[in-house]
Amino acid sequence: MEFVELVRLAARCFEVAGVGAMVLGSLLAAVNVAVHRGRSARHTYRKLRQSLGAAILLGLELLVAADIIRTVAEAPTLGQVLVLGLIVLIRTFLSFTLAVELDGRWPWQGDPMATSEPREAEREEPKAVPPTR
Known part of the structure; x- marks a missing residue:
């Protein structure tokens, strides 16, 4: 098998994996909704949208x-x-908008739930405790 054929096969495998991820993710999201249908409709709907968005x-x-890969x-x-370039641009735009939909922030914005260590200048000096008598 020549290099070009291997690269085409790799591209085809990625295509199958991409479609498979969307189909399997959609099915799993539907099953998850069916299993957790006793919860509130708002919660179930939100989980369905998040699961579908992640799969897509x-x-x-x-x-x-x-x-x-195919261009190689x-x-x-x-x-x-x-x-x-147009296809990649459209798919990238869709990815960004889905990320905003799922996370509520742009991908390059930091995670608001993550804790960060304070910088050296922001650290408080330990206060001296007065001696007790």
Whole structure:
């Protein structure tokens, strides 16, 4: 098997994995809703949207990887590169908007739940405890 054929096969595998992630993730989200249907409708709906969004996001990232890998196998024309660029741009935009939908913040913004160590200048000096008599 030649290099070009291996790269095409790898791209095809990423495509299958991307579609599989979306389909399997959607099925798991539906099963999760069916199992937890006793909870409030708002909670169930939110969990369904988060699960579906995560599955779609993973699938889109795998499909973008497949598109990029495929360009290695071919000697693309300018038109093919422009189409690929547009596809990657659209999928990246969808990924960002899904990330905002799921997390409530842009991907490059820090996690508000993460704790960070205070900087050296922000640390408080330990206060001296007066001696007791």
